[in-house]
Each structure stands twice: as C-alpha cells, then as structure tokens.
Amino acid sequence: MHRWIFVKQVCVLIGLTLFFCVGITRAEVFKPQLFKLANGLKVVVISNHRAPLVTQLVMYKVGAMDEPPGQTGIAHFLEHLMFKGTKNLxxxxxxKIVARNGGQENAFTGxxxxxxxxxxxxxxLEIMMQIESDRMSxxxxxxxxxxxxxxxxxxxxxxRVENNPSALLxxxxxxxxxxxxxxxxxxxxWRHEIESISRSNLLAFYNKWYAPNxxxxxxAGDVNVRDVLGLVKKYYGGIPSKELPPRVKWVEPRHQSDRRITLRHKQVRQPQLFKKFIAPGVMQDAPxxxxLEILAEIIGGGTSSRIYQSIVVEQKIAASAGAWYDGETRGPGTFSFFATPLPGKSILDVERAIEKFIADLIEKGVARKEVAVAATRLQDAAIFARDGLYGPAVILGRALAIGLSVDYVEQWPKRISSVTNDDVNRAIRVVFGRGGSVTGLLLPEKKE
Incomplete structure (x- = not known):
C-alpha cells in the first residue's frame, strides 16, 4: 500500500524526476499561498478549480538520514505503522474512512x-483533515x-531488494x-536492524519528530483559502509544538579515490554498469x-541525449545508456551514468566508452545552443503540472522539507533560463575533473 522511495533511478523511470524540473515556462508556477500557525505548522494552499478534487499532503521533515545508529529502516517502518490505530481510530x-469517502491514499519515505x-x-476536506491531524499526535x-x-x-x-540484483548492487x-x-x-x-527495532524505538522516533513544527x-485543489485556514486551525492548530532535537550537520569529506563494486548474481542475464560521482546538492550550491540539471538533460535526457546517441546509436556499443543528476537533497547530490552492453560487446567495452565520453565532456564542454535547448525542454516537459493536484503538492512539500522556499520553486523557470554554457562547463569540471567516483558492475554468475 505504501510507496517507498528507494533509488533515484526508479523515480526517474516513473517520471518523478527533480522537482525543479516539474516545471513551467514562466515565473509564478503554482501561485501558492503560504501560512504558518502559532504551533509552527507551515501551510501551503494551491487553488485549482478545474475539477472538484483536493489533495492533502503532510510532509514531515524527517527521513532515513535522521535515524539513530543501529535502527536503519525505522522511518519507513513507522510510515507503515501510521496507518494503525490512534486514540480516536x-x-x-x-x-476505511478514506475509501468510504471515495478517496485514495498513500505514503512514502525518503x-x-x-x-x-x-x-x-x-x-x-474536513473529514480528511480530521483523521490526518489525529495521527500527528x-x-x-x-x-x-x-x-x-x-x-x-x-x-x-x-x-524490492533481496530478489532484485540491481537494488542489491x-x-x-x-x-x-x-x-x-x-x-x-x-x-x-538492513534486514538485521529491521528485525531488532522495538516498540520503544518506534515510539521514541515518533515522539521526537512527528510534530506540527x-x-x-x-x-491543493478546488478550495477556498479562507475555508482551508479555518479547518486547519480547527484540526491542526491545537496540536502542541515540540522541542526538536538538534540535527547533525553531516559533512561529506572530499572523495579522492575511485572505487569499484562488482556483484555477480544468478538472476542477471544482461550485464549493467553504473558510475556515480559526488556533486553539489541544491542546498549546498543552488547555481x-x-x-547540473541542464547538463543532465543535455547528456542524459532520453534517446536524443548525447550519451545515448554516442554509445548506443553511433558506436553501437551499448543497448541502453543514460545519465541523471540527483540534487533535491538536504545533503550532497550525485551525478550518475548507466549502460548495458549490446550482445557481442563486453561490460569493459561499455566502461571504456563511458570513460571516454566523460573525458571528452571535460575537454570540450557543452555549447550555448545545447544549454538553451535543454532549458526550454526542461520547462516544456512538464508544463501540464499546473493542471494536477498531487504533483504540485509534492513539489512544494519536498522543496520546503529540504529547506528551500516557495519563492525558489516559483522563480525556478526564470533562474534556469539564466544558466549559461560557462556555468555548465564549470560544473562539469567540478564534478568530473577529480577522483572519487564509484563504479558498480552487475554481472551474471561465472560458469563453472
């Protein structure tokens, strides 16, 4: 029932790419209104009267990175248990209440x-606010x-993992x-830690992080702002704030050595290669x-992208290839490549082709026209996001949860159009012009 956000590759495949890229061609994307209750709850209202529908999203600023040592998976475990009982349900x-009222529900952990x-x-709306606010406390x-x-x-x-060699890798x-x-x-x-998480661990995590502040x-949807605020104050306003624990300010040291991980598995029929570089996240360096968003579109944005055209179409080394950037994070971002070899080609052929592709990228960079086309394509790709309800809610919820502002999302189209090829080429040198990558190889078991 619950959707678990696990790897960025999956998110890309189902279309949940960088939230900045669920974008729009001009400023003031969703025109949301932002409020804050006395107990610290931030409230975002996005009016959309195209259909008599509403999406309610509550995003807690706590995820897997906030888990105590020895308790990996507790954030996701608690997400499941949030559908159990409360003092009132x-x-x-x-x-059952959601279904009885014709609604749909889900949850995710990142x-x-x-x-x-x-x-x-x-x-x-009122009944949904009543039951959602109830499980907050x-x-x-x-x-x-x-x-x-x-x-x-x-x-x-x-x-999702044990029977999925790609996820294991x-x-x-x-x-x-x-x-x-x-x-x-x-x-x-990790399995052994999921097995050992106790009721007291779960309650401590819930009591520590689940609070309006x-x-x-x-x-998002067919709502009147005044009516929404009245209901929010009624159902969420009385929940007391908590003194939140100080967050650890994690710093990732510089990556200086290249590392290599090889997994052989009996389920693998088609070898795969993944190559991953550390990169600035949006909270570290927004420009x-x-x-890097522009770069990912140029070199990895579908079958017309540079890497696909190079090693799949022209060189005929790979059956598939791509690249993506994941920077919608509180912590460091990543820039990754993947490829699978054509029959008759080896995983080493693919690896050499990707390494040459990256070397050429560092040396030659990208052109001004490529940057302009990529920016336009990013803006146009999801222009219909305005018409949805869930998409805009998640975009803004995620942005605020990692520390961005509503203004950042609203002004993204203007800012992305100001990116130059010099900006992109500097980012290329920062990310790829130093050591520290990790290469993952997924291979069939060796024949005896």
Whole structure:
C-alpha cells in the first residue's frame, strides 16, 4: 500500500524526476499561498478549480538520514505503522474512512522526509483533515500491530531488494560511495536492524519528530483559502509544538579515490554498469545545481541525449545508456551514468566508452545552443503540472522539507533560463575533473 522511495533511478523511470524540473515556462508556477500557525505548522494552499478534487499532503521533515545508529529502516517502518490505530481510530479505520469517502491514499519515505497524502472530492476536506491531524499526535502502537507489520516490511525488502540484483548492487554502491554521510544507509533498512527495532524505538522516533513544527501541510485543489485556514486551525492548530532535537550537520569529506563494486548474481542475464560521482546538492550550491540539471538533460535526457546517441546509436556499443543528476537533497547530490552492453560487446567495452565520453565532456564542454535547448525542454516537459493536484503538492512539500522556499520553486523557470554554457562547463569540471567516483558492475554468475 505504501510507496517507498528507494533509488533515484526508479523515480526517474516513473517520471518523478527533480522537482525543479516539474516545471513551467514562466515565473509564478503554482501561485501558492503560504501560512504558518502559532504551533509552527507551515501551510501551503494551491487553488485549482478545474475539477472538484483536493489533495492533502503532510510532509514531515524527517527521513532515513535522521535515524539513530543501529535502527536503519525505522522511518519507513513507522510510515507503515501510521496507518494503525490512534486514540480516536481503531487499527485500519483510517484507510476505511478514506475509501468510504471515495478517496485514495498513500505514503512514502525518503532520505530527507516522510509524506502522507490523500486525494478526494473537495466536499470531503474536513473529514480528511480530521483523521490526518489525529495521527500527528495520537498514534497508538501495540505489539499486536508491530509484529505483523514488521513481516510486511521484511517481505517488502525481500521483493524490492533481496530478489532484485540491481537494488542489491545499489545498496552496496551507496555504502561504498558515501564516506561519512548517512545517505550511505538504505532507506528500507538492513534486514538485521529491521528485525531488532522495538516498540520503544518506534515510539521514541515518533515522539521526537512527528510534530506540527516539523511538518508542512499542503492543500491543493478546488478550495477556498479562507475555508482551508479555518479547518486547519480547527484540526491542526491545537496540536502542541515540540522541542526538536538538534540535527547533525553531516559533512561529506572530499572523495579522492575511485572505487569499484562488482556483484555477480544468478538472476542477471544482461550485464549493467553504473558510475556515480559526488556533486553539489541544491542546498549546498543552488547555481551549480541548476547547471547540473541542464547538463543532465543535455547528456542524459532520453534517446536524443548525447550519451545515448554516442554509445548506443553511433558506436553501437551499448543497448541502453543514460545519465541523471540527483540534487533535491538536504545533503550532497550525485551525478550518475548507466549502460548495458549490446550482445557481442563486453561490460569493459561499455566502461571504456563511458570513460571516454566523460573525458571528452571535460575537454570540450557543452555549447550555448545545447544549454538553451535543454532549458526550454526542461520547462516544456512538464508544463501540464499546473493542471494536477498531487504533483504540485509534492513539489512544494519536498522543496520546503529540504529547506528551500516557495519563492525558489516559483522563480525556478526564470533562474534556469539564466544558466549559461560557462556555468555548465564549470560544473562539469567540478564534478568530473577529480577522483572519487564509484563504479558498480552487475554481472551474471561465472560458469563453472
């Protein structure tokens, strides 16, 4: 039932790419209104009267990177348990109320945040606010709930990771890639730690981080702002704020050595290569982050991109290839490449082709026209985002959760259009012109 954000590759494939890129061709993208209650809850209202529908999203500014040592996966485990009982609702009653009122619900856990959302007819806003606000402070966890849900989470790990060689490799690449930052830990958690997380651990995590002053509420759809604020004050306004613990200011040291991870697995039929570089995230260097967004579109944006045209179409070395940038983070960003060899070509052929591609990129850079075309394509690709409800809610919720402002999202189209080829070429040298990459190879088992 719950959607778990695990690897950026998956997000790209399902279209949840960088939230800045769910974009728009001119300033004032969604025209949201931002409010803040006395208890610290930030409230964003996005009016959209195209259909009598509403999305409610509550985003907590806590994710896998905030987990205590020895408790990987607790943020995701708690996300599952948030659908159990409260002081006012029996276990499972939350979901029954949503369904009975014709709504849909889901939740997700990321490295930096955890989100809960429902979509429903606009005349059901009050009941949805009532039950969502209830679990912000009134969650009840019993051993009878925790035991079975632990098995659900472990089975999710079996399905998504243990039986997925690509996901197994991704875990090991991340563990080798980050020298210090908690992004090195898997969002779903290590199996042995999921098995050992206790009820007291879960309650401590909930009581520490689930509070109005650590949350963003986004209401998007066919609503009147005054009515929304009245309901928000009624249902969320009385929840007391908490003294939040100080956050660790994680710093990733400079990556100086290249590392190599090889996984052979019986399920692998087609070899794959992944290559990952540390890069500035938007919270570290917003201008470079925008330049890297442009670069990712130029070299990795689909079948017309540079890398696909080079090693798939022209050189006929790879069956598929791509590149992406992940910078929508509180911590450091990454720039990654992937490729699979054509039959008759080896994984080493693909690796040499990617290394030459990167070397040429450092030497020759990108052209002014490429940058202009990429910026326009990024803006045009998701122009219909304005018409949706869930998309705008998530875009703004995620932005605020990692520390960006509403203004940053609203002014993104203007800022992305100001990126120059000199900006992009400087970013290329910063990211690729030094050591510290990790290469992951996914290969079939050796024949005896």
């Amino acid at each position: 029996l276990p499972g009653e939350f979901s 490295r930096d945040y955890t989100g809960y959302h429902q979509s429903f007819a606009s005349d059901r 009134n969650l009840i966890l019993t051993q009878e709930d925790i035991g079975p849900e632990r098995q659900v989470v472990l089975e999710e790990r079996n399905t 991704s875990e090991e690449v991340n563990a080798a890639f980050y020298l210090n930052h908690p992004y090195r830990r898997p969002i779903i958690g 650590n949350a963003i509420l986004v209401i 470079k982050s925008r330049a």
